Amino acid sequence: MSHTLGIRQAQKQKTRQALLDAALELLEEQSLSSLxxxxxxxxxxxxxxxxxxxxxxxxxxxxxxxxEALGSLHPxxxxxxxxxxxxxxxxxxxxxxxxxxxxxxxAHVRFIARERHGGVQRVRRAIREQLERFAEEVKVELAxxxxxxxWSDDDLLMLAGLYVDQMLMTASLCLEALExxxxxRERVTRVAxxxxxxxxxxxxxxxx
Amino acid sequence: MSHTLGIRQAQKQKTRQALLDAALELLEEQSLSSLxxxxxxxxxxxxxxxxxxxxxxxxxxxxxxxxEALGSLHPxxxxxxxxxxxxxxxxxxxxxxxxxxxxxxxAHVRFIARERHGGVQRVRRAIREQLERFAEEVKVELAxxxxxxxWSDDDLLMLAGLYVDQMLMTASLCLEALExxxxxRERVTRVAxxxxxxxxxxxxxxxx
DNA sequence: CCATGCAGTTAACAACTGTTCTCTGTAATT
DNA sequence: AATTACAGAGAACAGTTGTTAACTGCATGG
Numbered sequence: 099m100s101h102t103l104g105i106r107q108a109q110k111q112k113t114r115q116a117l118l119d120a121a122l123e124l125l126e127e128q129s130l131s132s133l134x135x136x137x138x139x140x141x142x143x144x145x146x147x148x149x150x151x152x153x154x155x156x157x158x159x160x161x162x163x164x165x166e167a168l169g170s171l172h173p174x175x176x177x178x179x180x181x182x183x184x185x186x187x188x189x190x191x192x193x194x195x196x197x198x199x200x201x202x203x204x205a206h207v208r209f210i211a212r213e214r215h216g217g218v219q220r221v222r223r224a225i226r227e228q229l230e231r232f233a234e235e236v237k238v239e240l241a242x243x244x245x246x247x248x249w250s251d252d253d254l255l256m257l258a259g260l261y262v263d264q265m266l267m268t269a270s271l272c273l274e275a276l277e278x279x280x281x282x283r284e285r286v287t288r289v290a291x292x293x294x295x296x297x298x299x300x301x302x303x304x305x306x
Numbered sequence: 307m308s309h310t311l312g313i314r315q316a317q318k319q320k321t322r323q324a325l326l327d328a329a330l331e332l333l334e335e336q337s338l339s340s341l342x343x344x345x346x347x348x349x350x351x352x353x354x355x356x357x358x359x360x361x362x363x364x365x366x367x368x369x370x371x372x373x374e375a376l377g378s379l380h381p382x383x384x385x386x387x388x389x390x391x392x393x394x395x396x397x398x399x400x401x402x403x404x405x406x407x408x409x410x411x412x413a414h415v416r417f418i419a420r421e422r423h424g425g426v427q428r429v430r431r432a433i434r435e436q437l438e439r440f441a442e443e444v445k446v447e448l449a450x451x452x453x454x455x456x457w458s459d460d461d462l463l464m465l466a467g468l469y470v471d472q473m474l475m476t477a478s479l480c481l482e483a484l485e486x487x488x489x490x491r492e493r494v495t496r497v498a499x500x501x502x503x504x505x506x507x508x509x510x511x512x513x514x
Numbered sequence: 515c516c517a518t519g520c521a522g523t524t525a526a527c528a529a530c531t532g533t534t535c536t537c538t539g540t541a542a543t544t
Numbered sequence: 545a546a547t548t549a550c551a552g553a554g555a556a557c558a559g560t561t562g563t564t565a566a567c568t569g570c571a572t573g574g
Binding site: 125127128129130131132208211212214215216217219226253256257259260263267270274289292293296297298299300301302303304 | 333420478497
């Protein structure tokens with residue numbers, strides 16, 4: 099299958115990735131709806147018209163960024179849930195996993211948090227669809243736990259959605275606290291930990 | 307005190323409000339960081355330079371919009387919490403209150419949800435500060451409930467934050483479902499209701 | 515080895531942006 | 545009644561934007 103991808107298409111994907119990277123960086127201080135095509139090409143060091151060889155518009159660029167950003171988030175969510183069984187230690191580990199992911203992929207987290215409710219409809223929908231798929235996966239993972247005995251499929255999906263939202267919320271708070279003091283960052287993670295613990299307690303006592 | 311506000315300043319506040327209203331409407335399909343000053347004045351039917359008589363920049367306009375939008379949200383949150391004691395009926399009432407508020411002030415809800423993580427730092431901070439004040443008020447309200455016996459101040463604030471976030475989350479989901487089918491909207495409110503119920507159960511079993 | 519395809523360039527366009535300066539009419543003050 | 549303050553208009557500015565067209569050079573497939 100993977101025929102070594104001729105030198106031609108390799109270069110194309112290289113500049114395409116450069117455009118994505120530059121856009122992601124520019125989006126740290128603005129939102130997608132104000133991101134200009136020329137702005138991106140200028141940052142890469144390529145002619146404005148070259149943009150069209152890769153994307154029809156910045157909107158399309160945004161949709162592509164959703165794939166990339168949530169692609170990096172995907173394994174994190176899986177790990178988090180399989181780690182977040184119930185006991186105190188597991189939840190702490192899960193929150194640490196989130197905090198660590200924020201440190202290694204801050205731009206991705208920022209992009210998703212920002213554009214989830216952002217001004218570009220197609221991007222909003224792309225994020226929503228991906229998050230729904232995530233919730234579905236989380237549901238499947240949750241179903242394996244012994245605490246899920248007797249739960250309806252609907253309730254499991256409800257809980258999964260709550261977890262996904264809470265993860266993003268926590269990630270966004272960690273992001274804002276990234277450049278704050280050490281104690282502030284620890285305060286954020288401690289609050290997030292207790293919130294997830296409270297949800298876990300609600301889960302344990304849901305039935306009956 | 308309230309001396310009937312001369313005809314001069316009355317007109318000024320009138321066009322100021324017109325600018326705010328026009329901006330809020332334009333922001334339904336974009337984010338603040340792409341909102342142009344000329345765009346707003348054009349929508350109002352006033353010269354571009356008139357904008358400077360009221361705001362230094364669109365960023366300032368955004369900060370003013372935070373006051374307005376969260377001003378309308380404020381009583382809603384108070385009602386919701388005092389309604390959301392614990393029992394099933396109360397929670398249903400609270401979610402209905404949120405849904406109703408979204409129907410009557412959709413642009414306000416959209417603005418807050420969008421710019422909370424948006425591309426303009428000052429606006430983000432303004433929203434965060436206001437939401438922290440809300441959480442503080444919710445904490446005070448929660449402390450009055452009998453279920454809060456034995457809770458630490460810190461834990462109450464943690465719970466209050468969880469409630470505030472969940473309210474905004476629910477409001478945003480209601481907003482996206484506003485133009486969807488009747489059954490879709492009911493599905494959203496039913497999921498939100500059960501999520502809040504699960505949190506309430508977690509609250510009841512937090513200690514011990 | 516030559517012809518084709520195509521990533522990226524250059525130049526130009528009309529439209530738009532934020533900002534400054536100057537001016538006008540009129541409500542408020544004296 | 546005369547003067548001042550000031551909300552808004554008008555025109556002009558230098559920059560920027562997205563998009564089109566015609567181009568160049570080079571990797572690729574016959």
